[in-house]
Structure formats: C-alpha cells, structure tokens
Amino acid sequence: MASSKELSVLHLLSRISAGIAGAYCFVFGVTTLGITLGLGLGMSYTDAQTLMYLLAFLIYTTAFCWAFIHRSLLTIWLFLIGGGGVMTALGWWLGNHA
Amino acid sequence: MFNSLRQAMAWLHTWFGLVLGYLLVVIFFFGSLSVFDREIDRWVLPETRFEPQVIPSYSEILEDAFSKLTPDPDELAEARTRVEGELPENLRVLFWGAYTTHRDPTLSIFAEYAIPNNPDDPYDHIHGHATIDPRNGKVLSEDHLNIGSEFFYPLHYSLHLHWKNLGYFIVGFAALMMLVALVSGVVIHRHLFKELFTFRRDKHYQRRVLDLHNLTGVAALPFHFFFALTGLIVFAYIYLPVSETLLAKPAFEYAMQEAEEKGLPFEAAGIPAATASVDEMMAEAKRIWALRDAAGEVGFLLVNHPGDQNSYVSVFRAGTDTVSLVGQGIHFDGHTGELLYEDPVHTAIAGLNEFLIGLHLQHFEHWPLRWLYVFGGLIGCVCIATGFLFFVQKRKRELKSKFGLRSVDAFAVTTITGMLLATVAILVANRLLPADTAGKGSWEIAVFCLTWLLSMAHAFWRSAALKKQALSPAWHEQSFAIAALALSAVLLNWISTGDHLLVTLAEPYWPVASFDLVLMVVSLLSFIIARRLHRKVTVALVGAQPEERKREEVSRA
Amino acid sequence: MLKLILLVLAMGFSLSGMAWLALTKKAHWYQLSGERSLPHKKPMPYRLLGYAALLISLALCILADNISIAILVWVMSMTLAVICIAFTLSFRPQWLRLFVR
Numbered sequence: 001m002a003s004s005k006e007l008s009v010l011h012l013l014s015r016i017s018a019g020i021a022g023a024y025c026f027v028f029g030v031t032t033l034g035i036t037l038g039l040g041l042g043m044s045y046t047d048a049q050t051l052m053y054l055l056a057f058l059i060y061t062t063a064f065c066w067a068f069i070h071r072s073l074l075t076i077w078l079f080l081i082g083g084g085g086v087m088t089a090l091g092w093w094l095g096n097h098a
Numbered sequence: 099m100f101n102s103l104r105q106a107m108a109w110l111h112t113w114f115g116l117v118l119g120y121l122l123v124v125i126f127f128f129g130s131l132s133v134f135d136r137e138i139d140r141w142v143l144p145e146t147r148f149e150p151q152v153i154p155s156y157s158e159i160l161e162d163a164f165s166k167l168t169p170d171p172d173e174l175a176e177a178r179t180r181v182e183g184e185l186p187e188n189l190r191v192l193f194w195g196a197y198t199t200h201r202d203p204t205l206s207i208f209a210e211y212a213i214p215n216n217p218d219d220p221y222d223h224i225h226g227h228a229t230i231d232p233r234n235g236k237v238l239s240e241d242h243l244n245i246g247s248e249f250f251y252p253l254h255y256s257l258h259l260h261w262k263n264l265g266y267f268i269v270g271f272a273a274l275m276m277l278v279a280l281v282s283g284v285v286i287h288r289h290l291f292k293e294l295f296t297f298r299r300d301k302h303y304q305r306r307v308l309d310l311h312n313l314t315g316v317a318a319l320p321f322h323f324f325f326a327l328t329g330l331i332v333f334a335y336i337y338l339p340v341s342e343t344l345l346a347k348p349a350f351e352y353a354m355q356e357a358e359e360k361g362l363p364f365e366a367a368g369i370p371a372a373t374a375s376v377d378e379m380m381a382e383a384k385r386i387w388a389l390r391d392a393a394g395e396v397g398f399l400l401v402n403h404p405g406d407q408n409s410y411v412s413v414f415r416a417g418t419d420t421v422s423l424v425g426q427g428i429h430f431d432g433h434t435g436e437l438l439y440e441d442p443v444h445t446a447i448a449g450l451n452e453f454l455i456g457l458h459l460q461h462f463e464h465w466p467l468r469w470l471y472v473f474g475g476l477i478g479c480v481c482i483a484t485g486f487l488f489f490v491q492k493r494k495r496e497l498k499s500k501f502g503l504r505s506v507d508a509f510a511v512t513t514i515t516g517m518l519l520a521t522v523a524i525l526v527a528n529r530l531l532p533a534d535t536a537g538k539g540s541w542e543i544a545v546f547c548l549t550w551l552l553s554m555a556h557a558f559w560r561s562a563a564l565k566k567q568a569l570s571p572a573w574h575e576q577s578f579a580i581a582a583l584a585l586s587a588v589l590l591n592w593i594s595t596g597d598h599l600l601v602t603l604a605e606p607y608w609p610v611a612s613f614d615l616v617l618m619v620v621s622l623l624s625f626i627i628a629r630r631l632h633r634k635v636t637v638a639l640v641g642a643q644p645e646e647r648k649r650e651e652v653s654r655a
Numbered sequence: 656m657l658k659l660i661l662l663v664l665a666m667g668f669s670l671s672g673m674a675w676l677a678l679t680k681k682a683h684w685y686q687l688s689g690e691r692s693l694p695h696k697k698p699m700p701y702r703l704l705g706y707a708a709l710l711i712s713l714a715l716c717i718l719a720d721n722i723s724i725a726i727l728v729w730v731m732s733m734t735l736a737v738i739c740i741a742f743t744l745s746f747r748p749q750w751l752r753l754f755v756r
Contacts, residue, residue, distance in 0.1 A: 020271075027338065028338060028340070031338045031340055032340050032344055032345065035340060035341075035345060036345070036348070039348060044352070044356075044445075045341075045348060045349055045352035045353075046352075046448070047445050047447045047448060049340075049341060049349075050447050050448060050451045051447050052338075053331055053334035053335075053338065053451075054331060054447070054450065054451060054454070056330075056334060056337075056338055057274065057277065057327055057330040057331065057334075058327070060274055061274065061277040061278055061281060064274070064278055065107070065110065065278060065281060065282065068100070068106045068107075068109070068110055069100075069103060069106050088344065091340075091344065091345070092344040092345070095344065095345045095347070095348045096344075096345075096347050096348070292680060293680075294676075294677075294680070294737060294741075295673070295676075295677040295680065295683060295737065295740050295741040295744055296682070296741065296744075297741045297742060297744070297745040298745065299745045299746070313737075313738065313741050314738070316737075317734050317737035317738050317741070318734045318738075320730050320734070321730070321731065321734055419721055419724075420721050420723050420724065421721075421723035421724055421727065422723070453723055456723075457727055462724055464720065464724055464728070466662055466728065467724065467727055467728050467731065470728070470731035470732065470734075470735060471731070473731070473734075473735060474731060474734060477734070477738065
C-alpha cells in the first residue's frame with residue numbers, strides 16, 4: 001500500500017466516488033448479468049432475481065471497502081465501472097436477445 | 099493512500115460513521131418505534147381502541163366497502179396528464195385487496211384501476227385506498243393520521259421524501275454505510291471478544307464512551323448486521339430496478355408464462371360475469387391450511403378483475419406463527435368458485451428471502467421478541483450516538499479552534515434530545531387538537547417538524563456556552579422539556595379519552611396501557627438525566643474555571 | 656403460560672451462559688474470583704459450561720416457538736444477556752460470584 005503522502009483531496013474524492021458510484025455500477029452489473037445467467041441455468045425469474053438481491057448488498061459492501069484498500073486508483077475505477085458496464089451490457093444482451 | 103488495512107478501515111469507520119451517524123440514529127429510533135406502530139395508532143386514534151379483528155365477511159362488509167372505493171384524487175389528476183383524450187367516468191378495476199395482521203382492529207382496503215389510452219404504457223394504473231371498521235364497514239376519516247404506521251414507520255424507511263424515491267435512496271445509502279461501519283468496526287477493534295463484557299465505568303469519560311460504543315456494537319452485532327442488510331433487501335427492487343428497465347422483456351414474459359401455467363388469467367376478458375361466494379373461498383382456503391397442519395387466518399385477500407369472466411380470487415394466510423409474511427396462497431376462479439391453483443412449497447431461495455424480509459417486517463405474534471427488537475434498536479441508537487460522542491471528545495482540541503465544535507454538538511443535541519422532543523410533541527398535539535379539526539394529521543406533522551426545528555435553533559443558541567464549559571446547557575434543558583411533555587401526553591390521554599392506566603390495565607387493553615407506561619418511564623428517565631446533566635453543568639461552571647472565578651472575586655473585592 | 660415459562664428459562668440460561676463466558680476472560684476472572692496473582696487456570700470448564708448453557712437456551716426457544724422465530728428469540732436473548740452481564744460486572748459484580756466455582 002502506498003504511503004500517506006499521496007493523500008490529496010482529489011485522490012480522496014476519487015476514492016469516495018469510486019466507492020459509492022463505482023460499487024453501485026458494479027453491483028448493477030452483477031445483478032443484471034446474474035439474473036440472466038440464473039435464467040440460463042433454468043432458474044425461475046423470481047428466484048434468479050431474489051438470489052441476486054440477497055447477494056447485491058453484500059457485494060456492494062465488499063466493493064466499497066475494496067475501493068479504499070486497493071493501492072491503484074486506476075485499477076479500482078477500471079474494475080468497478082468497466083466491469084460493471086460490461087456485465088450490465090452483457091446481461092442486457094443475453095436477457096433480451098439470447 | 100493508507101498505510102495499512104486497519105488505517106483504511108479506521109478512516110472509513112470514522113468519517114462515514116460521522117457523516118451518516120445523525121441520520122442512522124433517526125432511522126434506528128423510528129424503526130424501534132415502528133415495532134409497535136399499530137399500538138401507537140391505537141393511542142392516537144381513540145375511536146379505534148378495540149380488539150384486533152379477522153378479515154370480515156365478503157358478502158356482508160367487504161363487497162360493499164370495495165365498491166365504494168375511489169381512485170386517489172392526486173393520482174387521478176396526474177394520470178389525466180399522461181393519457182390521450184378524456185378518461186372514462188368509471189375506471190376499470192384491476193384488483194381489490196384487503197390486508198390485516200393479528201394486531202389490527204381496523205382493516206386496510208385498496209384497489210388498482212386501469213388507465214387506458216396512455217401511449218407510453220399499456221399497463222398504466224393508479225390506486226385507491228381506505229381504512230374501514232371491519233365490524234360495520236364504516237370508512238374511517240382520511241383526515242386522521244395513523245401516527246405510528248403512517249408517520250413514524252415511513253419516516254424510518256423513506257424520511258417522507260417521496261420525490262424520485264429520494265428518501266429511500268438516502269436511507270439505503272445510510273444502511274449500506276452501517277454495513278461498512280460494522281465490517282470496518284470489526285477490523286479495527288483490537289479486542290473483539292476479549293472485551294465483549296467490558297464497561298469500565300470508573301475510567302475517564304473518553305474510555306467509558308468507547309467501552310459503551312464497543313459493547314453495544316459487538317453485543318448487538320447480529321441485530322445491526324441483519325437489520326441493515328434485510329432493510330436493504332426489502333427495497334432492493336427500488337435500489338436495483340433491473341426488472342422494470344433492462345430486463346423488462348424477460349421479466350414480463352416470465353410473468354405472463356407463470357400466470358398461464360397457474361391458470362390465473364393475466365388480463366380481464368372484458369365480459370361481465372357474476373362473482374361466486376368469496377366467503378366460501380376463504381373458508382375453503384382455511385380448510386386447506388388446516389389439512390396442512392397450518393391452521394390460520396386470512397391475512398391478505400385479492401379479488402382480481404372483479405366482475406369479469408376472467409376474475410380470480412387469491413387468499414393468503416397471515417404469517418402470525420412464523421417469521422415469514424403472508425403466504426400459502428390459494429387461488430379460486432372468481433366466476434365459478436372452483437379452486438384454480440395452490441402456491442407450491444417455497445424454493446430454498448424464496449424461503450430464505452421470506453425469512454430475511456419477515457424478520458425485519460415482523461408479522462409474527464410474539465410480544466417478547468417485539469420488545470427484544472425495540473431493545474436492539476435502542477442499543478443501535480446508543481452505539482451510533484456514543485461513536486459520535488467519542489469522535490467529538492477525541493477531537494475537542496482541534497475542533498475548539500474552529501467553529502466546528504459548536505455545530506457538531508448542536509447537531510448531536512438536535513439528533514438525540516430534539517428527536518425525542520419532536521416525538522412526544524406530536525403525541526401531545528394529537529391529544530390537544532380536537533378530533534374534528536380539518537386536516538388534523540397535517541397539523542400534527544407541522545407540530546412535529548416545528549418542534550424539531552425549534553430544538554435545533556435552541557441547541558445552536560445554547561452552544562455558545564461551550565466556549566466556557568464542557569457541556570451545552572441545551573442537553574439538560576431539552577431533557578427537562580421531554581420529561582414534561584411525555585408526562586403531559588399521558589395526562590392528556592386521560593383527560594381527553596378517560597382511558598387512564600387504572601382503566602387500561604384493569605381491562606387490560608395493552609396497546610394503550612403499555613404506551614402510557616412507556617411514556618411515563620421516558621418522562622422519569624429524562625427527568626433523572628436532566629437533573630444529573632444540570633448538576634454537571636453547574637459544577638463545571640463553578641469548578642472548571644477557578645482562575646476566572648478568582649479574577650471575578652478579585653474584581654468584586 | 657408454558658411458552659412464557661420456557662422463554663423465561665431460555666433467558667435465564669442465556670444470562671448464565673454469558674456469565675460463565677465472562678469468567679473465561681482474565682479481567683473478569685480476577686474481578687470475581689478475588690484471585691489476584693494466580694494465573695487463570697480454568698477457562699476451559701467455564702467455556703464449556705457457557706456454551707452448554709447457550710445451547711440449552713436455544714433448545715428451550717425451539718420448544719417454545721416455531722424454529723424460525725426461535726432462532727431470532729435466541730439471538731436477541733444473547734444480545735440482551737451480554738449487555739446485562741457487562742453492566743452487572745461493572746455495577747454489581749458481587750451478584751455474579753455464584754458462578755465462580
């Protein structure tokens with residue numbers, strides 16, 4: 001982990017927004033993709049959605065904390081927003097076209 | 099950014115805890131009150147002080163009450179702006195519903211009406227709602243606010259900010275930060291189990307506050323964790339609206355397919371038809387539950403597409419003896435009365451979900467557990483408030499140089515004593531305002547908000563004393579006010595209804611008796627605390643500034 | 656009535672269990688046993704007693720209610736018990752002497 005010298009306001013704000021918005025985006029992706037994958041595995045829509053809702057907030061908490069632990073801000077943003085975006089798109093596509 | 103995991107977690111715990119601490123105290127406090135929301139309703143609405151009732155007869159009471167329901171005027175006006183052309187005089191009813199629990203003397207009935215000609219949404223609809231006396235079908239005045247279930251309870255989960263569900267999102271974010279605070283708290287706590295039973299009351303103030311914070315945090319950790327988590331799960335559909343947006347198509351297809359498989363018509367046929375006896379259907383449902391060794395009452399009744407050939411009636415069992423909510427639905431053909439479908443046994447996921455949501459929403463009949471929940475919720479308030487006081491104490495020197503300390507302390511007063519003051523004030527207002535006051539509920543809410551604002555102004559004004567002493571006089575002054583108001587609430591209940599404790603305890607009518615008793619305990623405790631704080635302030639004034647006093651004496655001499 | 660008795664007993668076992676578990680902590684052992692210099696020799700039996708009492712408490716809760724409710728009652732009774740024992744240790748520790756053997 002980096003030294004506390006790097007603790008600038010901008011850096012901190014970036015982490016906070018990654019924690020709040022990035023983690024939300026990530027969880028939205030997990031939920032969308034998770035439901036469609038659940039449907040693919042033969043679950044009912046209700047069950048698939050319930051399962052993702054049960055997991056979503058645990059995942060959010062983990063992702064949020066991770067945004068303050070991991071060293072590289074770039075990785076955090078890429079993983080949370082990028083990963084969330086890709087999963088959302090993939091989930092939407094699978095759900096509507098596959 | 100941080101040198102260690104513990105440092106990162108400590109930063110999160112401190113700052114997010116501080117920013118959302120005020121809000122979390124409010125959420126926990128009104129959540130604790132909501133455990134007894136129905137009982138508070140009885141206290142504030144004397145005309146509803148009778149025994150809880152089961153769902154009444156359909157032919158004698160419900161059918162008539164349902165057909166008298168009308169769409170909510172506000173929703174209707176808004177719907178007019180969404181449609182092309184005029185709305186028909188009588189909107190088609192999508193369903194009628196009635197819902198009750200083992201604690202409700204009154205019955206909540208509601209309806210959904212189809213809005214035709216909306217180019218954007220073919221399934222557009224609005225709602226209607228009323229509360230009736232199930233013994234005679236009489237509609238209870240809309241002007242009367244159920245302060246417990248319609249004010250304290252929604253305050254707990256939505257802060258009454260309904261614009262774009264803003265309040266739900268704020269509360270949801272606070273709940274997530276509660277989860278984060280719990281995780282980070284466990285990481286940074288050095289002696290989680292070693293100091294599980296530790297409260298060192300003879301140590302200095304800062305140590306005592308931290309001990310209390312750790313004790314209440316760890317002892318009630320399961321409660322804190324599961325209530326924050328399940329609260330989020332209850333409103334997950336608002337926070338993660340995938341099924342109405344990105345996955346609307348598969349979700350809708352599934353709903354259609356499910357309705358078809360169950361033989362429950364998704365849409366009305368448009369052909370009028372007579373309705374079979376709903377009372378017989380309810381009796382049949384109860385017989386089926388009894389056969390399953392789960393005899394019970396009807397908690398939820400739905401009449402779908404009433405008066406249509408495709409009409410069907412769903413009867414759900416009240417979850418009085420389990421943690422789950424209403425369930426075990428039995429569905430009947432509304433026209434012929436024959437049984438269409440019985441809900442199957444839960445899948446594992448649905449069962450877990452029911453348990454988690456049920457443990458938060460508490461439909462069960464278990465009074466000791468309810469009191470334990472209140473205890474857990476109040477312990478949560480203590481945990482958050484002490485965390486907050488610890489923060490102030492630790493940074494007193496840094497804060498003193500700035501304007502910070504005064505506002506932090508004033509906010510603490512507003513959140514803790516101000517909130518209690520507003521709560522007892524709305525009860526006093528409820529007993530003082532005549533029952534036939536137009537818009538009585540709005541006046542009561544106005545008193546609540548005004549009291550809270552005044553307590554904030556008072557807290558800021560009195561915090562000026564913090565320059566000279568450690569404790570703001572606002573604390574004890576507001577505590578005295580709480581003691582006085584809580585006691586007057588009990589007395590006013592006696593004067594306005596005649597239901598004093600001797601009457602309610604002798605009967606016994608527990609909702610009113612126990613709420614009166616709670617108010618008296620609150621009054622007594624507030625008085626004791628106020629006196630102690632007052633003494634502390636006086637002692638601090640005399641003791642803390644010996645030099646200043648000396649100077650005064652010298653100048654006097 | 657039977658249910659109430661079972662629940663009161665369950666609460667009693669929760670309290671006793673937590674009292675015994677408190678005795679496995681050095682600070683409270685010294686506080687209650689009066690032994691100052693001796694090392695804490697026997698946390699194990701107290702730990703076993705504590706866990707056994709908590710399990711009995713769970714069993715009583717299950718006897719009293721549907722299992723889903725029983726679990727909630729049990730968890731909440733332990734929360735209450737921890738807080739009660741902590742405050743007793745700090746205000747009236749002599750009340751807990753009877754748990755020391």
